Amino acid sequence: MIVRTPWYPEVPEEIAELCRAEGLELLGVTDAAADPEQERVYREWLAQGRHGSMEYLERHAAGKFSPAEIVPGVQSIIFVALNYYQRDRGGEAPSGTATEPDGAAPTDADGAVPIDGAAPIDSGAPPPxxxxxxxxxxRDYHKELGKRLKRIARELGRRYPEDSFRAFTDATPLSERHYAEQAGIGFTGRHTLVINGEFGSWFFLGEILSTRYVPPGEPAGIHHGACPRTCxxxxxxxxxxxxxxxxxxxxxxxxxxxxxxxxxxxxxxxxxxxxxxxxxxxxxxxxxxxxxxxxxxxxxxxxxxxxxxxxxxxxxxxxxxxxxxxxxxxxxxxxxxxxxxxxxxxxxxxxxxxxxxxxxxxxxxxxxxxxxxxxxxxxxxxxxxxx
Ligand code: SF4
Structure with a gap:
């Protein structure tokens, strides 16, 4: 089940205001504590070869559940989420962009393109x-969410020059799922993605690692629901x-x-x-x-x-x-x-x-x-x- 109105841990108003100004309403804060038990489980997963050819994940192991490996002295992590859900309106190719290859010969009614002297086969079916x-x-969310987070981090750096604020969108070894859950963004579904009570699982995550301590809301627990027992x-x-x-x-x-x-x-x-x-x-x-x-x-x-x-x-x-x-x-x-x-x-x-x-x-x-x-x-x- 999922709760109708999820409860979010409180975030200091100064942070919330900066995020809101960037259109980021969904946010939370967590302590940047290491979690050795999660790291052990992750290393086991790697040892089983479940990461396929993503060798970079092996290099990430030390920082996955140890934020201080990424930003020395980090105290807190500010998490934000950005909804990307949209209905599928039929999958038409975007207007103003090519739907056929550049320089292609004129197509017939079914979009078949004769090339290299080969006659197209006309099955009458819609183009696959x-x-x-x-x-x-x-657009790539790394750019869209990244630029907003960087502006927030820059402003925090201006206000607190003795501290460091580093913005990331899927660009650190950090287990975003684990720390976002700690920050109260949602809970981890059985498909291993974070689920939020309002937006489901269709959102991007980004974070700011802060050497300045930002108090997390109490309790930084999960108040978004859980997977139905038998689902x-x-x-x-x-x-x-x-x-x-x-x-x-x-x-x-x-x-x-x-x-x-x-x-x-x-x-x-x-x-x-x-x-x-x-x-x-x-x-x-x-x-x-x-x-x-x-x-x-x-x-x-x-x-x-x-x-x-x-x-x-x-x-x-x-x-x-x-x-x-x-x-x-x-x-x-x-x-x-x-x-x-x-x-x-x-x-x-x-x-x-x-x-x-x-x-x-x-x-x-x-x-x-x-x-x-x-x-x-x-x-x-x-x-x-x-x-
Ligand atoms: S078990 Fe899977 S499909 Fe069912 S609610 Fe959980 S995440 Fe969704």
Missing amino acids: RGRIARYAWG ARCIDVCPTGALTAPHQIDASRCISYLTIEHRGVIPEDLRPLMGEWLFGCDLCQEVCPLNVRARETDVPAFVRPIAGSRVLLRELLHMRDHESFVDRFAGSPLMRPGWRLMLRNAAIVAANTGAVDLLPDLRASLTIDDAVIREHVNWAIDRLSDK
Whole structure:
């Protein structure tokens, strides 16, 4: 269940005022105490290889639950959250941006683009698209939330020059989930994400590590609710079995990891399970009953789509270099995987969605001199040729 009106620990008015001025209403403060027991559990998780190829997480182990490893002398952490939820309005490509590859030949009514002399196959089906995780439809939140937090940190630094205030958005080893929960932002759901009583789980987290002591509200407990006793929807819906048990994630199987963080070849047995996901995955949040009261964000940077909720596979398959990818997706979270990996993902989604129309496009992309791309494109061609 989730509480109707969550209770937030009190935050000193000076901090609350600065955050409100930046449009950040959801906030909390916690002591920056180390948690050796959580670090032990985290190191065990690493030892089991659950982090896949994210080797940087091993380097993060010392600071994950020890904020002083990140900012020496840190006393308090000010947490903020920014709602990014928006309804899917059909996944149309953003207006004013290309929906077909630059310089492509004129398309027919179904969007089929003849390339390299290959005749398009006309199946009469709508042009195939891949899904984008909701947080990545608009502008990269690191920039949007980061600039607001930096302004707050700068102002605090001006008022208290003897202290240090460092702003971060997902850019430290710190376990944001753990400390945000301590700060009263929400509680950790069985899908391992923080759930807030008002916004569900659709929000970004950011924080300021402060060497000045900021008293946390009392008690800095959790007053947002809890997962219903028998609910396991997020675990059941996960196509790759990444949620191995309540609060346990095998990141090496998570579609978000596979499509965004993993730089190499995706294990063949996992590819068909990725379905239509081109970038990230929202399934565990979409089925969560605690997201029913999610409210639409009013942050223009998130609402104005860059990638939008779906991207044409053909658009990605026609890109031949990083520059054309930057032209189309600059400012979007899709820049993290970049052109190579998004093309890799597009090949998988083409196969998973039975997009035989894309066979000529896939074959044409075999000219790209990249072993990872060729591996996935050949796999997709094999699967589609069987249809
Ligand atoms: S789907 Fe159910 S078990 Fe999973 S986080 Fe939501 S309420 Fe908790």
